[in-house]
Amino acid sequence: MRHHSLNTRTTLAATVIAAFSFSACMFVSKDCATSSSLLSVLAGAAPVILLVFTVIRNHANTVESMQKAHETQNAEKNKESERNLEDERARREAEILAMNNRHQKVVACLDEKIAEAEKQCEQLSADKKTLQAALANDCDHRNQMLTKEISSLQTALEMKSAEMKDLRQKNQNLSLQVDEIPLKELEISKWKHKSNEYKQMLDQKINGEKILVQQIEDLRRKQIHDEEEKEAMKRSFDLMQFKYENGDDPNVTSVMSAPMECRFGTPTKVQFRSRSSASGSRPISMAASNGDQRLSTSSHHDDSMNRSTISMYTSHIRLPENHADDVIYAPDEIISSRSGSISQRLAIAIEDDGEPILKSESRNASDSGIGLVM
Structure with a gap:
């Protein structure tokens, strides 16, 4: 400078x-x-x-x-x-000093534990010597006890011999009942036949349960896929609403500025998703012809333009009365929905005779199984 x-x-x-x-x-x-x-x-x-x-x-x-x-x-x-x-x-020096103090405390604690362990080892060695001495002293007493046990076993053997004599006598008496054996064998064969039938029924039930478990897994995967598509549709609708509120997308603005009969008209087609469908997806598309009809300009600017695109679509969709119920088979329940508004939970109770009973329980449905095609 x-x-x-x-x-x-x-x-x-x-x-x-x-x-x-x-x-x-x-x-x-x-x-x-x-x-x-x-x-x-x-x-x-x-x-x-x-x-x-x-x-x-x-x-x-x-x-x-x-x-x-x-x-x-x-x-x-x-x-x-x-x-x-x-x-x-x-600060670092203070931390190092504190760590050193903690380390010293840990070392002291370990030294105490080592000293205590050495004391325990010495005590155990002394106990071992005491037990060895006591065992040597008890050998004579144990020999005496074994002699007494041998005499008692001899007495028990004599009693068993007398009991065997009584059993032989009873066996002779039972041999006189040989005539009843064919009837017992016939009854045994009947019970074996019933046992085989019950085994077959059990195998059929097990196979049915395996099939139901597989169906439940498929339905769960299908439900997860439907929830993901539902979330994607929700994000798409939120994006359309955001673009409409900011006025960034001319297509959304032109749709909301169309005439009343075009904006709030019934959708062209409502497709109902069946639980037996292979794909399990919810088609959501918009035809080009319907989009061209909604792109016409209008001078009507009222409060209804502030409604979101999602509420505009959902407020005009009506399911037919003859729509089939959507059913989900779970391990401990069967979930059924009706018209996308109320679902019934059918709990299965197995009685003593093995017949299932369905008990209904009303609750709000989370999935109506409806796909929209515009």
Whole structure:
């Protein structure tokens, strides 16, 4: 900055000297009229040159003051950085000291545990020696007890021999009932036949349950797919509403500005989604011809234009009365919906004879299974 100010002053001084030199040369020239005119021009330009010199000097002073302020700020920032560095260093040292103290406490605790474990080892060694001595002393007593047990077992053997005699007598009596064996065998065959029938019924029920579980899994995946499509449709409608409110999309604006009979007319087609359909998707599309009809301009501007696109579509859709119920088979319930407004939960209760009973429970439906095609 100082070098630039010095160069500016030097250039200005050289310009002034050149002007005065040129005027002196004109004084000594032979043409007095020309020299007088040049002198008048220089006399008129002198205030301008003085003003330029003053501005340059003020600019140089301003630059110097700004440079001094910048240097002062740099010094303050350096001091502040040093203070922050000292604070951070003190904080880190305090953390290291605290960690060292905690480590020392842990080491002391572990030393105490090691000492306690050594004491327990010594105590266990002493107990082992005591038990060995007691075992050696109890050998004689155990031999005496074994002798008594042998005598008692002999007595029990004699009692069992008498009992075997009684059982042989009973066996002889039972052998007289051999005539009843064919009837018992016939009854056994009947029960075996019933057992086979029950096994077949059980296998059929197990296979049916497997099929129902597979159907339930398919329906759950289908429900998840439908919920994802429903969320995508909701986001699309919200985007259309946002564009309409901001006036960014001309198509949405033209649809909302169409005549009343075109805007609030019944949709061209309502397609009902069946639970037995393979795809399970909800078609949501808009035909080009219907879009062209809704792109006509109108001068009607009333409060109904503030309604969202979603409410406009949903408020004019009516399901037919003969619409079939949508049914979802769950492991412990059967969910049925009617007309997209109320669904019935059919809980299955199995009685003692194995027949299912359906118990209805009304609740709000979350999925009516309706797809819209405009």
